[in-house]
Amino acid sequence: MNRDVHYIHRQRGMALFQVLLLTAVIAVLAIQFTQTAKNQVSIASTLGNRVQAGVDMRTAESQLLFALLTEQRYQHNAESLPIVNQWNFYGKPFSVNEKVEYVIQDQNGLIGLFRAKDTSLLASGFGAIGVQQPQTLAAGIIDWQDADSNINLGGAEQGQYASPGKPSNFPFQTYQEIAHVNGLFGKNWYDIRPFVSIRPQTYINPKLAPKELLALHLPAEQVAKVVELRENNQLTDSFFSSLTGLSIDEGVFFSASGLLRVSIKVKVDDVVFTNELEFKVQPYDRHPFIEYEKTI
Numbered sequence: 001m002n003r004d005v006h007y008i009h010r011q012r013g014m015a016l017f018q019v020l021l022l023t024a025v026i027a028v029l030a031i032q033f034t035q036t037a038k039n040q041v042s043i044a045s046t047l048g049n050r051v052q053a054g055v056d057m058r059t060a061e062s063q064l065l066f067a068l069l070t071e072q073r074y075q076h077n078a079e080s081l082p083i084v085n086q087w088n089f090y091g092k093p094f095s096v097n098e099k100v101e102y103v104i105q106d107q108n109g110l111i112g113l114f115r116a117k118d119t120s121l122l123a124s125g126f127g128a129i130g131v132q133q134p135q136t137l138a139a140g141i142i143d144w145q146d147a148d149s150n151i152n153l154g155g156a157e158q159g160q161y162a163s164p165g166k167p168s169n170f171p172f173q174t175y176q177e178i179a180h181v182n183g184l185f186g187k188n189w190y191d192i193r194p195f196v197s198i199r200p201q202t203y204i205n206p207k208l209a210p211k212e213l214l215a216l217h218l219p220a221e222q223v224a225k226v227v228e229l230r231e232n233n234q235l236t237d238s239f240f241s242s243l244t245g246l247s248i249d250e251g252v253f254f255s256a257s258g259l260l261r262v263s264i265k266v267k268v269d270d271v272v273f274t275n276e277l278e279f280k281v282q283p284y285d286r287h288p289f290i291e292y293e294k295t296i
Helices: 002-072 082-086 119-128 134-145 175-180 189-195 219-232 237-244
Strands: 100-106 259-268 270-279 289-295
Touching: 002 100, 002 259, 119 134, 175 189, 219 237, 237 259, 237 289
Parallel strands: none
Antiparallel strands: 100 259, 259 270, 270 289
């Protein structure tokens, strides 16, 4: 009898153990399924955000291009185009909503590298942005592009380069090409890119130059005043001229041009897309939009 009772208790114990084991297995599977479902929902949400960010990016580009082709390039009220109420052309970030941020830089306010010939002018610009040997880089930039084999002071022609095909004796095709120029000591090409342009400039625009380059045109106290006024959207062309003593001529102009470098950042939750574009807009030309470069 005792033996039968012991056997029954043992069987019940085994059954309880099996039930508990099965319950544990089911619980683990349920947790796994729940975690997998959460991961799938997260992945689906991220994919949805990426799609939405792509749509928002294309919308942001289209709205900017439409505004540039239809509106005057200065900040003013435009009920149907909120971007015009906020934009500037000297590289200060601005937003029209919580998703999209723009940066627009007029390239006529930058150091012009296209077929540059004035070594001292280039050297002054490179010195202003912290290049260690600005004269050497300036001469190297000129020698890289000119068609002759004469070496500017501090420059370099084919004999000074170890690799064939250098210099190109042709205008820069990309900004990365600057990395191969003799004289870029202590800097990378992307360190100087925000301050230079390889595109053909039609004039110089000191009013829209980055703060670092304003010092090439103005004394320190005027630089501070110009920065303050344009931050508050109070710097008109006439005010700038009277403040600085600079005047418009065939090579200097104060209004924003259509030669632009643009960065657009779109954020949808944790997804961030950034596009960088260089282009020229000329609304009244047969070719109203020329795209030079686009980086996604």
